[in-house]
Amino acid sequence: MIYLASPYSHPDPAVRDQRYLAACRAAVDLLRTGVTVFSPVVQGHALSRFGLPTDWGFWRRHDCEHLRRCDEVVVVTIDGWRESVGVSAEIQLAREFGKPVRYLTAGAERTAP
Template sequence: MTTVPLSGFLPADALDEFRRFDGPLIYLAAPLGHPEPSIRQERFESVNNYCGYLIRQRVLVFSPLSLGASLDENAISNSAWYALGLQMLARCDELRILALDGWEESVGVSLETRYARQLSILVSVADPLTYEVTLLHGN
């Protein structure tokens, strides 16, 4: 939790909500790339739905896929995008993978998983239908 007093900045109800967001910071990974635009759109919607679920549970979550969709496609190069994502991941307490079809073959998810393990960050997998979370074991 922050060390900056917020009582003068936020109304009482917002301050109560602020205090409820007091858990680990989760980096949400999921596959996005696919030749079919409709599948990319489904993946994007699934990620946003899961982010919404986590936020309603008062979980701190960062989703590079959700952020990236709001940017102009020419706003940042692919290499800068990977660097931004890994910098954010390094600041998180957990890497959670939304196990959409293709996640085990995803180059991006693989890169994020390897980096999280290198930094000893907890890696978990969320079922995209039930949202049940399990630890990911292995390399």
Template sequence: MKLYFIACPYSHADEEIVQQRFDLCTSAATKLTMAGYAVYSQITMSHPMNVLATKMDRRIRWAPIDEAFMAKCDELIVLTLPGWDESSGVANEIEYFKSRNRKVWTYDDFAAEHKL
């Protein structure tokens, strides 16, 4: 079974937008999982930890952790939420997969191809 890494923009000055991105990413991950796809949703996993770390006045460096998970994933699914094309995190994730000749999908293309 293939394992898919889900990418989407996350950071923003407006906490409501951060929460909205978390909710949308978690919704997409849930839909994909319910359809039988194995997905790793970094935003779904990390958001609650980021909230707690912020309350403790700490910051987590996610890039090396993300890379460990990306190394295990076969393909990338990008949620094209507003700001995705300006996100350095999403750009780095796309580059990681492309540089290893791994398929990069937009969520819409994946959903259309797999009839979701």
């Protein structure tokens, strides 16, 4: 299973919506290759519409469980990924759990150095 890490939190709801759509596109692209994908942004965005928080502090424990169970982490390198507290934490946790980390850009993918 691939854990799809991508930035989400932002004070502007329009930016959150754009990031959600980018995560959806990346998840669909990966699903079309036949792999299993879990995207916390895709799940969390839908649930946040019912009043759940959108920050890493709230989602950390939940996402950590998915990270433990995944085979690898793929980071979607859209605007904000380097500054994202959640993405940085997900990369760190992946390394702690011994999971490979790859980076996905528009139409390209590379393995972490």
